[in-house]
Amino acid sequence: MSPAAEPLASLPPPTGPLLTGRGLFKRYGRQHALAGVDITVKAGEALGIVGPHGAGKTTLLHVLAAIQPPDSGEVALQGHRIDRLGAAERGKVRRRSFGFVFARGKLVDELTTEENVALPLLVSGVGRCRALAEARTRLERLDLNGLENRRPRELSAGQALRVTLARAFVHGPRIVFADEPADALDVRTGEETVSTLLRAAREDESAVIITTRDRDLVARTGTTMEIREGLITGGVMAA
Amino acid sequence: MIPVAPVWRVAVLMGMAALSGYGLLTTADSDNTGVLLFAPALTTLSVWLTGPWIAATLGRLLIGRWHGPAALLAGRRLYENPDAPRRTSCDAVLAVFLGSVGMTLLPACHGPGHFPGEWTETVIIGVLVTAPAGWCAVATVMTSVFDRRHVFGALLAAGTPVRVLRRVVSMEVTVPALIAMWGAGGGGVVIGAVVLRLLGAEAVFGGWMAAPAFLGSGAAVVATAACTPTLRRIGSGTQSWPYGHQ
Numbered sequence: 001m002s003p004a005a006e007p008l009a010s011l012p013p014p015t016g017p018l019l020t021g022r023g024l025f026k027r028y029g030r031q032h033a034l035a036g037v038d039i040t041v042k043a044g045e046a047l048g049i050v051g052p053h054g055a056g057k058t059t060l061l062h063v064l065a066a067i068q069p070p071d072s073g074e075v076a077l078q079g080h081r082i083d084r085l086g087a088a089e090r091g092k093v094r095r096r097s098f099g100f101v102f103a104r105g106k107l108v109d110e111l112t113t114e115e116n117v118a119l120p121l122l123v124s125g126v127g128r129c130r131a132l133a134e135a136r137t138r139l140e141r142l143d144l145n146g147l148e149n150r151r152p153r154e155l156s157a158g159q160a161l162r163v164t165l166a167r168a169f170v171h172g173p174r175i176v177f178a179d180e181p182a183d184a185l186d187v188r189t190g191e192e193t194v195s196t197l198l199r200a201a202r203e204d205e206s207a208v209i210i211t212t213r214d215r216d217l218v219a220r221t222g223t224t225m226e227i228r229e230g231l232i233t234g235g236v237m238a239a
Numbered sequence: 240m241i242p243v244a245p246v247w248r249v250a251v252l253m254g255m256a257a258l259s260g261y262g263l264l265t266t267a268d269s270d271n272t273g274v275l276l277f278a279p280a281l282t283t284l285s286v287w288l289t290g291p292w293i294a295a296t297l298g299r300l301l302i303g304r305w306h307g308p309a310a311l312l313a314g315r316r317l318y319e320n321p322d323a324p325r326r327t328s329c330d331a332v333l334a335v336f337l338g339s340v341g342m343t344l345l346p347a348c349h350g351p352g353h354f355p356g357e358w359t360e361t362v363i364i365g366v367l368v369t370a371p372a373g374w375c376a377v378a379t380v381m382t383s384v385f386d387r388r389h390v391f392g393a394l395l396a397a398g399t400p401v402r403v404l405r406r407v408v409s410m411e412v413t414v415p416a417l418i419a420m421w422g423a424g425g426g427g428v429v430i431g432a433v434v435l436r437l438l439g440a441e442a443v444f445g446g447w448m449a450a451p452a453f454l455g456s457g458a459a460v461v462a463t464a465a466c467t468p469t470l471r472r473i474g475s476g477t478q479s480w481p482y483g484h485q
């Protein structure tokens with residue numbers, strides 16, 4: 001490990017809620033994307049957020065993950081405010097404590113599968129050999145062995161999505177944010193992918209927040225919330 | 240892996256060199272404007288042919304030796320997509336080439352030893368080189384960022400520092416541009432010296448001949464720094480979604 005490496009899990013062990021959002025508002029011009037959202041995520045919890053197009057799902061994930069600051073309200077990770085930190089500090093929180101699964105994967109085209117998976121480690125200062133070794137272990141755990149040296153274009157959509165799952169978990173994040181992970185997949189592959197995502201989160205004791213427009217898809221998460229026009233409407237229902 | 244340096248590129252290049260030598264010799268007795276017109280075209284073609292080879296070779300070096308994410312991203316990109324920087328950097332390289340030819344010819348126009356006393360010409364050449372080189376460098380850097388705004392946006396959203404991506408841009412755009420500019424600068428001096436000899440004068444060599452390459456390089460380095468606000472904007476998610484799911 002290089003001396004410059006950042007500790008990957010520098011926060012104290014979780015007590016109380018892991019992530020909280022309180023009174024979150026976000027506007028684009030006159031459009032209210034978030035109109036007062038309160039949300040709590042416990043350590044290791046699997047939370048599904050379901051809602052139609054334009055409901056505010058992506059905006060909510062961005063605000064909770066400290067990619068974008070809210071107009072008002074606060075976001076706290078284990079009791080520490082993260083929404084008002086500077087851009088560089090918020091970036092540090094994201095690369096240390098969060099993992100991301102973007103709609104349609106967003107793998108880097110030129111990199112091999114194992115290099116794509118190793119990226120979050122490399123960005124945190126982990127050395128080449130160790131990062132690639134851990135990436136290969138992750139790929140194996142997701143039944144992707146043999147695909148280490150393929151490029152994203154040589155993978156099926158389902159395989160590519162599983163590679164992004166490996167990338168999201170490789171650095172041991174506290175929370176993985178998955179925005180419409182099954183969006184580009186057929187129903188069956190989508191269901192398999194969400195199952196794999198939930199299993200990976202369970203095994204790693206990581207919390208996961210999944211957004212989707214598909215009610216059936218989130219039925220398997222521990223907690224499901226419904227969002228409409230920037231408001232949590234459907235009460236929290238435990239599965 | 241097979242390097243992207245097909246033999247034909249080198250063969251065509253050598254053919255062009257032979258042709259230009261022939262051109263220089265045959266126009267020696269009569270009118271030299273043919274040579275002067277021919278040389279820039281030759282440079283453009285050389286850059287066109289060797290640029291991707293330089294880029295791919297640099298990429299291969301980086302892929303073998305990378306330690307951090309920036310060298311990995313830049314190396315793979317250069318190796319897989321060596322044509323990308325060529326689109327816009329060609330003009331900058333041509334400007335440096337012509338500037339270097341001019342710098343070599345200038346003292347002869349004023350008699351040897353009088354250079355660099357003639358500041359007007361020096362300044363004019365400086366502006367003629369720096370303006371297009373700077374503009375091209377900015378365009379190349381911005382294209383490189385814009386082409387990959389989705390991937391860069393996703394990397395920034397995941398917490399990649401802006402500094403890492405700026406390093407990617409400087410390795411995959413600025414470094415090849417610098418190599419090409421210094422190559423073109425050297426080529427310009429050689430062509431200028433040959434033309435002078437054909438005219439019956441001798442070239443006076445000096446550090447000022449490197450001025451165009453130096454100015455072009457400066458412009459490229461400044462252009463790289465200029466991509467920082469763009470990267471910040473992509474990473475802040477304030478414009479359309481960084482990973483463009485629409």
Ligand SMILES: Nc1ncnc2c1ncn2[C@@H]1O[C@H](COP(=O)(O)OP(=O)(O)OP(=O)(O)O)[C@@H](O)[C@H]1O
Pocket residue numbers: 028029031032033051052053054055056057058059060213477478479480484
């Ligand atoms: N950058 C932006 N500029 C202007 N309006 C925006 C922007 N991003 C989102 N919006 C608006 O905010 C509202 C919420 O958008 P958001 O993308 O969060 O919804 P979503 O639930 O993710 O939708 P989808 O299912 O289509 O992904 C929408 O009305 C959208 O048009």
Ligand SMILES: [Mg+2]
Pocket residue numbers: 057058059179484
């Ligand atoms: Mg969305």
